[in-house]
Amino acid sequence: MFVKRIYFDNSAATRLDERVLDAMKPYFFEKYAVATSEFAYSEGIDAREALDELRSALATSLGANSEEFIFTSGNTESSNIALKGVALALSKKKGTHIITSEIEDFPVLHSARALEKQGFQVTYLKVDSDGFVDLDQLRDALTDKTILVSIQHANQEIGTVQDIHNIGHICKERSALFHTDATHTFTRIPLDVRQLPVDLVTVSSHTIHGPKGIGGLYIRKGTPITKWMDGGFQEFDIRPGLENIPGAAGFAKAVELVTSDETQRLQTMRDRIIDRLLTEIPNTTLNGHRLKRLPQNANITFHFVEGESITLHLDMHGYAVSTGSACFSRSLESSHVIMGIGGDHERAHGSIRFTFGRYNTMSEVDDIVGTLGDIVKELRKISPLGKE
Amino acid sequence: MKFPYSDIVLEHFRHPRNVGQIKDADGKATEGSPSCGDMVSVYIKVDPDQKTISDIKFESYGCASNIATGSIITELAKGKTLDEAKKISWKTASEALGGLPKIKAHCSVLAVEGLRSAIQNYEERHGLVREKKPTTEEEIHKRLRKVMNPLSGLDIERTNLVKDMQLKDGIVHVVIDLPPEHQFSNSIKEEIKEKIEPLWDIKEVFVEFIA
Numbered sequence A: 001m002f003v004k005r006i007y008f009d010n011s012a013a014t015r016l017d018e019r020v021l022d023a024m025k026p027y028f029f030e031k032y033a034v035a036t037s038e039f040a041y042s043e044g045i046d047a048r049e050a051l052d053e054l055r056s057a058l059a060t061s062l063g064a065n066s067e068e069f070i071f072t073s074g075n076t077e078s079s080n081i082a083l084k085g086v087a088l089a090l091s092k093k094k095g096t097h098i099i100t101s102e103i104e105d106f107p108v109l110h111s112a113r114a115l116e117k118q119g120f121q122v123t124y125l126k127v128d129s130d131g132f133v134d135l136d137q138l139r140d141a142l143t144d145k146t147i148l149v150s151i152q153h154a155n156q157e158i159g160t161v162q163d164i165h166n167i168g169h170i171c172k173e174r175s176a177l178f179h180t181d182a183t184h185t186f187t188r189i190p191l192d193v194r195q196l197p198v199d200l201v202t203v204s205s206h207t208i209h210g211p212k213g214i215g216g217l218y219i220r221k222g223t224p225i226t227k228w229m230d231g232g233f234q235e236f237d238i239r240p241g242l243e244n245i246p247g248a249a250g251f252a253k254a255v256e257l258v259t260s261d262e263t264q265r266l267q268t269m270r271d272r273i274i275d276r277l278l279t280e281i282p283n284t285t286l287n288g289h290r291l292k293r294l295p296q297n298a299n300i301t302f303h304f305v306e307g308e309s310i311t312l313h314l315d316m317h318g319y320a321v322s323t324g325s326a327c328f329s330r331s332l333e334s335s336h337v338i339m340g341i342g343g344d345h346e347r348a349h350g351s352i353r354f355t356f357g358r359y360n361t362m363s364e365v366d367d368i369v370g371t372l373g374d375i376v377k378e379l380r381k382i383s384p385l386g387k388e
Numbered sequence B: 001m002k003f004p005y006s007d008i009v010l011e012h013f014r015h016p017r018n019v020g021q022i023k024d025a026d027g028k029a030t031e032g033s034p035s036c037g038d039m040v041s042v043y044i045k046v047d048p049d050q051k052t053i054s055d056i057k058f059e060s061y062g063c064a065s066n067i068a069t070g071s072i073i074t075e076l077a078k079g080k081t082l083d084e085a086k087k088i089s090w091k092t093a094s095e096a097l098g099g100l101p102k103i104k105a106h107c108s109v110l111a112v113e114g115l116r117s118a119i120q121n122y123e124e125r126h127g128l129v130r131e132k133k134p135t136t137e138e139e140i141h142k143r144l145r146k147v148m149n150p151l152s153g154l155d156i157e158r159t160n161l162v163k164d165m166q167l168k169d170g171i172v173h174v175v176i177d178l179p180p181e182h183q184f185s186n187s188i189k190e191e192i193k194e195k196i197e198p199l200w201d202i203k204e205v206f207v208e209f210i211a
Helices: A018-024 A042-061 A075-090 A106-117 A135-141 A164-173 A234-238 A245-257 A260-280 A307-316 A336-340 A345-349 A362-382 B007-014 B064-077 B082-086 B090-096 B102-125 B137-144 B185-196
Strands: A069-072 A097-101 A121-125 A146-150 A177-181 A200-204 A215-219 A284-286 A297-302 A351-355 B027-032 B039-047 B052-061 B162-168 B171-176 B204-209
Touching: A018 A245, A042 A069, A042 A245, A069 A075, A069 A234, A069 A245, A075 A106, A075 A146, A075 A177, A075 A200, A075 A215, A097 A106, A106 A121, A106 A177, A121 A135, A135 A164, A164 A177, A260 A284, A260 A297, A260 A362, A307 A351, A307 A362, A307 B007, A307 B064, A336 A345, A345 A351, B007 B064, B027 B102, B039 B064, B039 B102, B052 B064, B052 B082, B052 B102, B064 B090, B064 B102, B082 B102, B090 B102, B137 B162, B137 B185, B171 B185, B185 B204
Parallel strands: A097 A121, A097 A146, A146 A177, A177 A200, B171 B204
Antiparallel strands: A069 A215, A200 A215, A284 A297, A297 A351, B027 B039, B039 B052, B162 B171
């Protein structure tokens, strides 16, 4: 039986755009030399020039200068460099206190935990029921020994967009560095480092129809950061390793291809699925803020049923989505994000995340609503919960 | 299309057998809770003369392996004597389903527990069990054998994760041979507490991770 596949998990990975592949191809077959070889042969110079140009394109997209942007292998590495690099640079000079939130994605959260084991003190700020960090709590948590605050731009699961502008200002008042993980907002929600008091920004290509394995980190000029991965002197001697020029070319092209019209289109899909699911299926809850959320993200809990059962049924109908259920997670634990916004295990188990991308259409959105209605109804029939 | 489950599991997941409640059930039990991820209720009707399960129904709040195991155990238990039905193990159910992923063992063992508890419930209601006995270390170990190690799909006793266990004045201390930050530490801790804390004379359960 042929089932048409419909992919609504664009925050996990996106389909590569053909134009991105075209932009990458020359760097596999013709210009495959690396920039490190610029003084050995002319291909090296070509590579250096290409890398400079791509770096400039990425930096410009954030309002930054070229020397403030390094390429990495993705958002995991970027956030690791940001947290651990600053921690190493400032622990002796200034202090060992770091502030982050309870609902950060794993690269930030687990870097913070790793630093805690090394003797750093970490404050994990709680968030409210929509997922917002409380600015007063942040003010209270900041001390003269606080070296870094890492608060995400938007949440990977529930889509809530933080007030990073004010967060940045508060950090600045107390001379703490500010890092934001912009993996899911990059190009979709404007971020200009000339307007925003931010010192480090994590970005990635995999969320915008670019290749996997390439990301970047904006590092404001003068930010103290210690290199901790040993190797060569690439990326301004912060991130060693062979330059991934094909990846960088794909990343730059992917950034160029995102338009505000497209983002608006994704937002229309988001609003439609939220409105329809909440009105057409009883006992549903929206996770995250209704308006201040990623344009491409909807996250709904279907009460009394378990998420992995929903995703498996949806999969059989051709739809790919994800869930915050413990059954689905690698650690058999409920989503720390849904628990963080004050949800209970039941709310996490029944949560389904829909994330939209370039290749989705409104008719796909309308189709899944009907299918979901039937699936949830059937699963509720066999569930012991939610009955009188 | 590819699925992480066998065809039999998928068949039972899509078309679970014997779903629902029995209003005038002779025995019933609910195992698990939303906080452990899964929940199963089992209802039985018992033929009083033959001591056989004449009817059985189940309800599931859980993932595919939980639903499929619930479905298969109702099929396996129907018509069996109570003693025969008590012997249906997770292994029996898993084999009948053509195997289950290791990491899913803990979701599916609940249905088996549910069936045993429903039978116990029947026996208690019909005066077939003696009065409450104090919990022994042996009983605790028996319960620990029902806590699954998601790394192997076998229980934590058999896979030597239980380094130490002590029972004193209703307080249980369990030491697990895993680092505290291990991927499954929290999940295993919750499951141990869930299996031991309901015992009538147990006041508190402490789980420690050392590796």
